[in-house]
Amino acid sequence: MAKRVTGPEIEKLIQLLAKVPGLGPRSARRAALHLIKKKDQLLGPLSLAMGEAYDKVKICSRCGNVDTSDPCTVCTDIRRDHSMLIICEDVSDLWALERAGAMNAAYHVLGGTLSPLDGVGPDDLNIRALVDRVSEGTVKEIIIAVNATVEGQTTAHYITDQLSDFNVKITRLAHGVPVGGELDYLDEGTLTAALRARTAI
Amino acid sequence: MAKRVTGPEIEKLIQLLAKVPGLGPRSARRAALHLIKKKDQLLGPLSLAMGEAYDKVKICSRCGNVDTSDPCTVCTDIRRDHSMLIICEDVSDLWALERAGAMNAAYHVLGGTLSPLDGVGPDDLNIRALVDRVSEGTVKEIIIAVNATVEGQTTAHYITDQLSDFNVKITRLAHGVPVGGELDYLDEGTLTAALRARTAI
Numbered sequence A, B: 001m002a003k004r005v006t007g008p009e010i011e012k013l014i015q016l017l018a019k020v021p022g023l024g025p026r027s028a029r030r031a032a033l034h035l036i037k038k039k040d041q042l043l044g045p046l047s048l049a050m051g052e053a054y055d056k057v058k059i060c061s062r063c064g065n066v067d068t069s070d071p072c073t074v075c076t077d078i079r080r081d082h083s084m085l086i087i088c089e090d091v092s093d094l095w096a097l098e099r100a101g102a103m104n105a106a107y108h109v110l111g112g113t114l115s116p117l118d119g120v121g122p123d124d125l126n127i128r129a130l131v132d133r134v135s136e137g138t139v140k141e142i143i144i145a146v147n148a149t150v151e152g153q154t155t156a157h158y159i160t161d162q163l164s165d166f167n168v169k170i171t172r173l174a175h176g177v178p179v180g181g182e183l184d185y186l187d188e189g190t191l192t193a194a195l196r197a198r199t200a201i
Helices: A008-017 A025-037 A039-056 A091-100 A127-135 A150-162 A188-196 B008-017 B025-037 B039-056 B091-100 B127-135 B150-162 B188-196
Strands: A081-088 A105-109 A141-144 A169-172 B081-088 B105-109 B141-144 B169-172
Touching: A008 A025, A008 B039, A025 A039, A025 B039, A025 B091, A039 B008, A039 B025, A039 B039, A081 A091, A081 A127, A091 A105, A091 B025, A105 A127, A127 A150, A141 A150, A150 A169, B008 B025, B025 B039, B081 B091, B081 B127, B091 B105, B105 B127, B127 B150, B141 B150, B150 B169
Parallel strands: A081 A105, A081 A141, A141 A169, B081 B105, B081 B141, B141 B169
Antiparallel strands: none
C-alpha cells in the first residue's frame, strides 16, 4: 500500500495475521477488519485466548503432545489402553488420528522424521524417550503411523530397529485405496500396494 | 473430536480461530498448532497486537474508516486532495481503492447499503455525516464507488438525490471489462455496458 490508510497498530495486526497458515496478505486484511468489527465477540476473546495459550502451553514430556498440562490429557487419560502406542511424526497427526476415533490408544510424537540432508538425526527426534517408555514394559503393541514418504519409512525402519530387543508387536498403517478415492487418480505405487494387500469380501 | 486430546485453553483457541474468515475448523487447528510452535515469534506478538488493536481501535467520526486515531490517518493526511471525496460501502472497499493507488482523495464510508428488506434505511448508514461534510463547502467532486449491485445502485441514487442542492460534481465508477478479464466469462450486462461506453483507441 503506497500511503497509510490506518494506524500502525492495525497494520501490525494485519502483518502478523498474514503469517498464520491459511491466511495470506489479502485475507489477513479481511480477517483483521472482521475481527475489528466483531471487537467484543471475537477480537477481545481471541486476544485473551492467545495470551492464555502463550502462558500455559507445554510440550508433554512423556509423549510430545501439545497441551496446557504435563503429562498431557492423552497420557493421563485412564480410560485409554496404554498398552497400545501409536507413533506419529507431528502433533497434527496425533490430532488427526484421534479425530478418526478408531483407536483408544496412547501416542508418542516424534517431532519430525529422520532426514540426513536436513541434518535431522535420531537425537533430534523424540526417540530416546520412546525407547525409555517401551522399556517400562507396559506397551504391548506399537503402531508406527508415520507419513508414507521416504523419510517416514526410513524413520519407521530405524524405530523398528531400536525396539527390536523388546517383546512388543510392531505394526504399521495399511497402504491402499483411500476411502472415497477414485482409482483413476491414484498413483501406481498405491494401486500396487492395494492389489497386493487385497482382502476377501 | 470424541475424546479430548489437549487442554481446554487450546480447544478454546481453536474454536475462536475457526471464526476468523478464511479459516475453518480444520485450518483453525492447523493454525493453532503453527502458532504454538512459533510461540515467541508469532503467538505472543499476535496476542499483544490483538490486545492493542482491541484497546485502541476506533471508527473515524468523520469518514467511518477504521483506525487507532480519530480523525483517521486518511482524514488528517494533508497531502491528500480533500476536495475529492470517494464514497464506498465498507472499510474494506476504502482499503482496496487505496491499494489501487489511482486517486489521492479523501473517503467517506457508508457502512453498508440501503436495503429495505433487511431493515437498513438511510439513518442506519453514515449519510447524514456525509451531507454535513459536503455542506462545509470544501468538496468539489464526489465519486460514488459502491458495489455494482441493486442495493449499491439504489444507495447511489439516494445519495445523489440528497446532495442535489450542493454545487458538487457527482460521478460513479465506470462499468466495463475487468483488466485481464476474458470476454467469454463475462455476463451480458457487463458486455453491454462495455460496448456502450467504448472509447477511441
